[in-house]
Amino acid sequence: MEALRPVPRTLLRDRAHAAIRDAIVAGELAPGAVVRDADLAERLGLSRAPVREAFSRLVDEGLLESKPQSYTRVTPVVSDDVRDAAAVVGAMHELVTRIAVPRLTAADLDTMRAANEHFAAAVRAGDVDGALRAD
Known part of the structure; x- marks a missing residue:
């Protein structure tokens, strides 16, 4: 039941x-x-x-x-705001990558691969909430 x-x-x-x-x-x-x-x-x-x-x-x-x-x-898209936000996000991703990669385990990689698969499936299905959760 x-x-x-x-x-x-x-x-x-x-x-x-x-x-x-x-x-x-x-x-x-x-x-x-x-x-x-x-x-x-x-x-x-x-x-x-x-x-x-x-x-x-x-x-x-x-x-x-x-x-x-x-x-x-x-809300209109302002190209300067998009450029600035992309620069900040890029810097954050670089820092996280430098810190995290040396500490990753095989289990971490498996978890990340599964999350990527969930994300890709949600994007293909047009499921915005699912994609945001998987991301």
Whole structure:
């Protein structure tokens, strides 16, 4: 009877948040695109309230920007910010590699290979949450 487990409760605002976030990450909602709660609510088959709550979280996360009584849009990509972030991430990866590689065990390598396989499978399936977890 292991198949009969409690079903996790999910709130509509969480589902709206995940769907909109995934659309932004996948490029379905392009940087700079204006988004309207009514339009996305209709596309998602939800009322406007959970979409507005999702918008608020996405603004806090930096994926959307909003000017009250004017617009809500997907945050534009600023090339200088991307370049700067890539430089920081590259430096961090280099440092971690220098420290970690000499300490790796065979079990560590097996774990990393399995994580890479999970990541690749999630990417192929378009599963953003799965890819983020595996990463």
